[in-house]
Amino acid sequence: MSLRRPTRLIRPFRRRRTVLAAATAAVLTGGTLAGVLTATAAQEETAPGAPRVRAEASARDLAPAPVSVVQFVSHPDDDLYFMNPDTAQSLADRTPLTTVYLTAGEANGVNARPGLAAVTAPDKPAYAEARQNGIRAAYAEMVTGDRTSPWDRTAIPTAGGGSAELDTLRGHPGVRLVWLQLREAGSPYGDRPHSLRGLWHGRVPALGSLRAAGTPVGADFAYSKEQVVATLTGLLDRFRPTFVRTLDPTPGTDARTGKLRDHQDHAYGARFAQAALGRWAERPGHPRVGVQSYVGYPNTELPRALDHRTAGEKLRSLRTYAWVDGTDHCGSPAGCGDLKMADRPEGRGWTGTVRYARGSSTGWLQPGADGGLLAFGVLDGRLATWHRAPGGSWRGPERLPGGGLDGGVGTVRLPDGRIAVFGTRTSFAGPAGYRREVVTVEQTAPGGRFGAWRSLGTPGKRDEADRTPDVSAPAVAVDGAGRLALFLRDGDHRLAGRERTPGGAWGPWRSLGGADLHGDPVAATDARGR
Incomplete structure (x- = not known):
């Protein structure tokens, strides 16, 4: 985001x-x-x-097959902003749910409120870890009511030849977070060859990793376009969803500027997921799967769609993710959430809406x-x-x-x-x-x-x-x-x-x-x- x-x-x-x-x-x-x-x-x-x-x-x-949901998003918080309250409803229904984050979301590495950003040293691995801590707290709170509920963190091999971090909510093993930790574009719309978009269009042969400070993944890696598709297909094999959520793979371009209407990582992360789903559909014996894609940034331009109570519950999860209270409840030197969003956890009106792309x-x-x-x-x-x-x-x-x-x-x-x-x-x-x-x-x-x-x-x-x-x-x-x-x-x-x-x-x-x-x-x- x-x-x-x-x-x-x-x-x-x-x-x-x-x-x-x-x-x-x-x-x-x-x-x-x-x-x-x-x-x-x-x-x-x-x-x-x-x-x-x-x-x-x-x-x-x-x-x-038994109901199971997998969500593919590009950054920590895309699910909270653009897929909630559907994510929270799946968790309330005790539906097994796995969210896969394609990039580390490291941005410029500065984890600070906007007023302090200029005097805060950048540390990309630490900022990636802080965003992970915020997501774990938000999910734990949605499931148990307690944002400090513990997680088990392990490294798993991927079908693309690298490793990913798998977090499982202890006591609720059906709730899982997978961190692929690829480098993000670092700009919503700018020309960034080393990005999911650049990799999709063949501008770089491989996209490298950016490992979070506290991740159990022990070594750096890089994926080609084919390895990213293989990795996501392997996760579908592992978690066997009957329903998949992604962001909109085709948000379109602004007629005035020619820029994508959504973050480039959102669109191209969704395209990688779409390619993996097409490949998985050919695998024998897999459960039949439906897919829903969600509108991202363009929600800013559209009217509210949620009632005040639902929007309030969505905002509560985002306030937890953004570490608004500043209380050290995670014990991590990196911080317990995404302070960039602490002054505006509602984003650009995104807590008041959710919309399906199709x-x-x-x-x-x-x-x-x-x-x-x-x-x-x-x-x-x-x-x-x-x-x-x-x-x-x-x-x-x-x-x-x-x-x-x-x-x-x-x-x-x-x-x-x-x-x-x-x-x-x-x-x-x-x-x-x-x-x-x-x-x-x-x-x-x-x-x-x-x-x-x-x-x-x-x-x-x-x-x-x-x-x-x-x-x-x-x-x-x-x-x-x-x-x-x-x-x-x-x-x-x-x-x-x-x-x-x-x-x-x-x-x-x-x-x-x-x-x-x-x-x-x-x-x-x-x-x-x-």
Whole structure:
């Protein structure tokens, strides 16, 4: 986490077309659709005209693994600012939870309140240790009510060939913290080749470690891009989550400055996690996993989403992390928390909100042809469907072949009664090693199986730039004449759209204007068929 100057919120643009559409920001406080399905998205396409394939269901799908959560964040405190209160809810539910911190969070090494920073000597290993102490205190307090509850700290080998620190809350072994201790960028937006972003783009062959002062990890190491992905995949193998939380891998860029809207470590740490999840999805025998990504810095620009009591509980954990009271309750020479944040533990309004980067619409539910219900989500980056017959119980999931789907699938019933599903798919290809496109699949007959995935491309032509991947989940609706309208927030944070005629022919992408839109669009058809 690092701070930036807040910017002015611009109201979403609205335009009336054949179908009414509006871009909105999601205001949610809980987890994803875990009650009915564990949902986000990631999916792969079969070329148009390829043989149609059946969805698959197995006994393992119908007998889900025990619930377990893994959170991937880049810095100590990203989880407290951007994933809470969801983190606290998992802990209150006694769900096994492991948080993985990719970097040491050493910044400039100065652990002092802002007024004393100029007279405090920098010590990066000590500052990294102080932030660890603050996180351990905050988690202990959330679980036990006592921030001094002890932890067991050990070093574990990683699949990338290095070592990581594993902290386990004594008496609550399901609560674990993993510290990979890679060097952070040291700047939210600046050009830093020795960073997760530089490593992703091949600007450096390896990224070195920055070990905290008190860590049990005994030797320095360095990881290549492949070793980071292997390390995160190995942690998924070790902790076997059924649900994963990350920050937003595609926060987009500011149209005025060209800079990322979020800290570069946030975005690229999430991309490394996304790549590891894609690899883990191919491992046989792993539990089916859903993913939710969270908005980081852009929360500054958006309205509050939490009630005062929940926001107050979130702030309490951050005050503990920031060591506001200055009491020595950890016995560490490095300090017991992050004093940089002691004068402003609320950050830039982040304690008043939590927002999901994708998957905030209600388009995942449709009436079935038999009078029952069909629900749609994403497991292992594949489209998953659940069915409830009239008067019956939910059955599923059945998963379609393919991978790479992102969170936030939308569905629509076509004029002939078939259901079509729309989403976006991420692939790790091209010069930037990251590409996203809109994909769709539809039933071959009303109530029937789904056919092959088809790519609809993206509104922009900058597939290798940071902007293009930052497209929203799509919203779709059918008008009174049978035309299907698809809406998307593009990488420049404007509204874009594409229409399909009743005969099935798609028109080109068109810009619908707007400025500084956030969240996923929503589309609906009114009583007059517009």
